[in-house]
Every structure is written in structure tokens, then in C-alpha cells.
Amino acid sequence: MNFVFVSLQRINTERESTSTNLARELARQGHNVLYVNSPVNRKDYFITPESPFVAAHLHAIKSKAAPLQELAPHLWVLYPTQPLDSFNWVPYTPLFLWLIKFNNRRFGHEIQKATRDLGFDEFILVNDKDIFRSFYLKEILRPQRYIYMDRDYTVGAPYWLRHGPSLEPEIMRKADAVVCNSLDFTKRAQHFNPNSFYIGNGFDVSQFNNTHTLDIPEDLERIPGPRIGYVGALITLRLDLNLLIEIARARPAWSFVLIGTEDEAFAQSTLHSLPNVFFLGYKHTRDIPAYLLHFDVCINPQVLNDFTRSNFPLKILEYLALGKPVVATETNTMNEVFADHTYLATGSAEYLVQIDKALEENTAALADERVAYAKQFSWENIAALFIQHLQTL
Template sequence: MIRDRHIIIVGLQPWDIEIGSNCKNMALELSRHNKVLYVNRALDRITALRAGNDAKTQRRKSSLKGETTDLQEINGSLYTLDPRTVLESINKVPFPFLFDLLNRVNNKRLAREINNAAARLGFKDPLLFIDNDFFRAFYLPELLNGVNGTIYYIRDNLTSQPYFKRHGARLERRLMAKATMVAANSAYLARYGREYNVHSYDIGQGCEFGTVPAAPPALPEDLRQIPRPLIGYVGALISSRLDVGLIEHIALAKPAYSFVLVGPEDGTFSASRLHQLPNVHFLGSKPASMLGDYISQFDVCLNPQAVNEMTIGNYPRKIDEYLFFGKPVVATDTEAMRMFGDYVYLCNGPGSYEEAIDAALGEKNDANGLPEQRKQFALSHTWENCIAALGEKFTALNKLN
């Protein structure tokens, strides 16, 4: 473990994000043995104007005006910072030299706020942990006072996305190259990191688990009128990550099966033909505390992932959540999914999905102890193990230097 350090964490996700966050989980785990400052995203001009009524924007504005404190204590060793600055919205600047000039200005504004907060907290020789933020954090290793080591953490291939493509690819590569080490949550992303920094490692992934109740929870009200078998998916329904056409194909091919989709939809899903199919049921967003109630009722869990530059190297966090309940899982075969190969049905194309769902439904109740094996495999993916792997690599690297 990394112990007795002062750690500054800068990333894309604020502490008050509504969805699960690797960065938050890692911050909490690191704070068990270290003093941690978690930096929320500073407001940028466009967000301040366009999302002025958003609750998170309102909170940042209150801090900017001095109406609320910029530092919040989460526990005795973890603090969050709302930087009292506004960054320029520069992503559409087409010229690299001009973008870099303006980005340095943004980084200086952010660094000023972080240095001020770190001084108030008594930070010395901090370790800088950057979560996938190759824009706002690009110059921070040089601009933050006394930084003693930088870890760049990559969990998504963001540079494959239109918003990040113009400047992201060159900046991420340069940031990885100058970092002390690169940590990734999949073998695919670690291999990508090693192209620019030989000290790039797959540290695995943690997952938050609730408890499996002694008796099955009550059937959620909106599942009661849906006939079995229930083939379910829990999570955001985003067309860049999920294959809408694949879901449609297997729903049409299996009209006697009910396909239950739990989560918010993007525009593509909202406008899709799936809403016209009688055996497809959109149940909308649910509180995180209720998701286990739905998973526990599914006969088969799905991860119909789209295969593209963004998803091919992603660690499928929801698979652990499914396996924790001992459920049979049918998922798209990707490099990151192959570590689950002994516990899930991996598929390539609609036909193999149909066969795998039938096979999963054909499992006997005990399935030779598979439900318990699935649960134990999921439970091996803890944030403690993930941070221990991070610490092992970082400590070994420091000894070499």
C-alpha cells in the first residue's frame, strides 16, 4: 500500500457525480492510509452559462462567490475542493499552439487554487494522481508545489471520442510519457500506455458490493406484470457503448422472453424500434440502492456491448455486479471480457447471443456450484486489491529510482 503520503487527485468526475465512479472509490481507499485532496472539476465558461440551473453548477458558483467553503471534509483524511476559478472553454480552438497556450492559462488558474488549498491542509511533497484528465491536468506536474511523483490513471479510451480527438491524443501521450507511472484498469489500456511509458501496469478494478439478502427481496412493483423469463440489463443505455441493433435482433428472435432494460436512455435508445416491441420493457432510472433488487430477479443478465475504440479496452464493471448475485451472464466477447471467460457466456454476433441465452436459461439451480463460484470471483475484485496493486508497482518503481 501507498502509506503516509499527501495525495492530490484531479480528474473528470466531481465528488457529487450521481453515478458510480472509479476515482471516488480509489480516493476513499487511498484515504485509509493517506491524506487526500480530491479536486472537483472547476467551472468552465460554457458550463456556467448553459447549465446555470444545474445543482452542481450552483454549488460551484456558491463557492466562487465565497458563500460556501471551497474545502469540504469527507472523512478525517479526505477533503474535496471546489476551485474558486473559471476556466476558458477552449476545446474548439483548432490550432494546437493556441490551444496549448490557453490550456496553460487554465492549468495555472487551477494550480493556484490547488496550491492554496494544499497549503491550508499542510500538504508536503504531494503525490499527484490524474484520472484520465489530460487537458486540465496536463501542466499540473510542473505547476503544483513540491509534487513528488505523478500517476496517470486511464480507465477509458477517451481520445476515441469526438470531443477529445482534436487535441486529446497528442496531450494524453505526452502526459503519460512524463508521468512516473501509468495505471490502467485493463490489460488493453495498460498495453496502450506502454507505447509511451514503459512503467504502465494493469492494476485491475474494484467494485462496490452490497449484501445478498438471506431471502430474495420483494419483487419490484414494475416487474410484477412482466412475464418470465427476464433477460435484464442494468446501467446507462448509451448507444456508443451498447449495440442497439443487437438488442433488437435478439428481442425479435426470442419473442417469448422478456427483455428488461433498467437505466436512463440516450436519444438513440429513446428513438429506437425497441420501444415498439412488446417483449422489451424500459423501466427507467432507479436509485443505486435498488439495482440489486432488479438483478436478483433476472434469469439472465446481459451486457450487449458495442465494439469500438471506446469500449474495446473497458473493464466491464457491471459484470462483477451481476456475478455477485450468482447470475448467468451473456456478454459480448472483448479482450477485457476474457478474464471473465470461466464465469460468463461470451458471444460474437446475434446467433451466438441467442444460443448463449438459451444455454443460460437451461442451467440447473445449483449449476454445479456456479452461482457461488461467480460470487467469489466477483468478490476478488475489491478496491483494496486494486489500490494494493497500484501501491506495489509505485513502491517498486520508487526503489528502482
């Protein structure tokens, strides 16, 4: 099969996503995949972009580098050369829809040229949450099948609030199918498209194989146990800051280790004044397994809101892949997918009880069960399920 992916996420960054991983796996299995990186905005020509990846894209355009490049066998990446205009300031959605047609045509014509160059006579178009730039791509590109991917509550973010909540259902309705990484998202999508399927989330199993001999990182070795650890973005949109403060104060003998970049609220929080809380900063993905391996308990203290209630937290798979006991905030996804392999809690009192249990009950047999369960979520299995659903259309 031939696939074309459009997404909010670029494929050439340190951060992977459902679409980048699925694209890589489909190519590894022998399917031909064109991954379209996000176009640059016109303002990027006049204001130096913060992202080094956008800056590199802009440099490639100005130096007239080939926009279509082979990334791996069966996998190509397109760097669109035409800048797009921003119309999100327009308050009236019908006018906004008329204006974004110009962006969609500009974007679509570049994709058409790339598919011709690759010899894609027909292809399946996969749209990963690219609501505005790709709203009309089904009509412009006329793909063999059009698949919309729903994997996060994007439309609740400020940028999307004006037009996203009304336009995303329209994209779902005209898609041939919607694939979702959580059961809650699947239930929501089925209101707009009966061909809505759950595929779950995946992780790179190979990154967590043969890790039991990894040495403890130097900055972690200095921290006494038991180590209660979290890895990921430290942002109050997704994490319960007050809960962390409460459990850290309640258990001064435990060391709370937080790895990731902080938002302003975390950076200015009381956590920094607590002697048993340790901020280790950002760590590269390749280094994460060594830290996780030497945590005693891994936690995911999510705050409950529209952004977290239905999401599928990838970090849970990574924690389990190393056999770690996991304590996480109880959400629909945690109950439906992970309840048998994690300790779920709501509020600081329950967190303390569940962390105590996780420390006391941990055994080699339980660790092996966690690892075996996590491996079911390999990208190979997720891609196979994705193809299986496509074949029913």
C-alpha cells in the same frame, strides 16, 4: 501517504468512478486524500448549467462558501473558485497548449493553497483523464510522484478529438507511472511509459452483501419470466441496438428488461413496439441489486468499437456479485478477465445460443463461484495493488 486526485468526475455525484472510489478507499485505509472537483467554466456564470452538481458548485462560489471541505476522515474535497476559459475551439495544437497554461496555472495555484492548508509537504498526484486542465500540473505542483490513470477511451469522443490523441501520450510520457483498469489500456500505455501497470476495476462489495432476501421490485414483478436484463446507459455508442432487436424478436417468450436512461436512437427504436421488451427507466444505484437479483440472465450487448473493445465493464462485476449467469459481447477484456465465469457471444445467433445455455446450466454451485470471483475485485484489493505498484517506483 498524501494523495491529490484531479479528474473529469466529481466526487459528490450519484455516479462513482475509478478515481472517486479509489480516493475513498485510500482514505478509509488511513491515507490523507485531497480530491479536487472539476472547476467551473466561465460560461457557467452566464448560462444555467444542466448539471445540478455544477449549479451547486457555482452557488458555493457566489456565496463565498469555504472551498476546502472535509468529506470523511482523511478525505477532503476542493471546490475550485476560479472559473476556467474554454480554448478547445482553437484548431492549432501548439497555440492551444500555450493558452491552456493560463488555466493550468489558475487551477494549480488553488490546489497548492489547499495542500498548504492541509499540511501536505509532499504528495502523490493522481490524474484521472484530466488531459487539458491538468496538462502542466506536474511542473506547477512538483509532486513527489505523478500518476496518470487510464480507464476509458476518452480521446475518441468528439470534444477530445482535436487535441486529445496527441496530448494524452505526452502526459503518459512525463508521468512516473500509468495505472490502467484494462489489460488493453496497459499494453497501449506501455508504448509511451514502461512503468504502466494493470490494476483492474473495482466495485462496492458491501452493496451486494446480504441481498439474497431483497423483495422483487413492483414494476419488475409484473413482468413474466424468464427475465433477460440489462442495467446501464442505453446508448448506441456502447450498445448494439440491432442485436437487441433481433434477439427480442427471435424469442418472444423471453422478457427483455432494460434499466437506464436512453439516448435518442433507443428512445425512437423498434424495441419500444415489441411486446416482450420492457423499459423501466433510471434507477438509483442503491436499488439496482434488487432488480439484478430477480433477473434470470444478465446481458451486456456491447457494440464493438474503439470505446468498448478495451474497456472493463463494471456491470459485469455487479452481475457476478449476485451470482447471476452473464451473457456478454466477446471483447479482449471479457476474454482475458471473465471468460471462465461468463458466456461470451458475437452476433445475435450466438447470443441466443448462450442465453439458452445460461438458463439451462445455472446452478447454486455456479452462482457461488461467480460471487467468489467478483469479490476479488473489491476496492480494498484494487487499492492494495495500486499501493504495491507505487512502492516499486
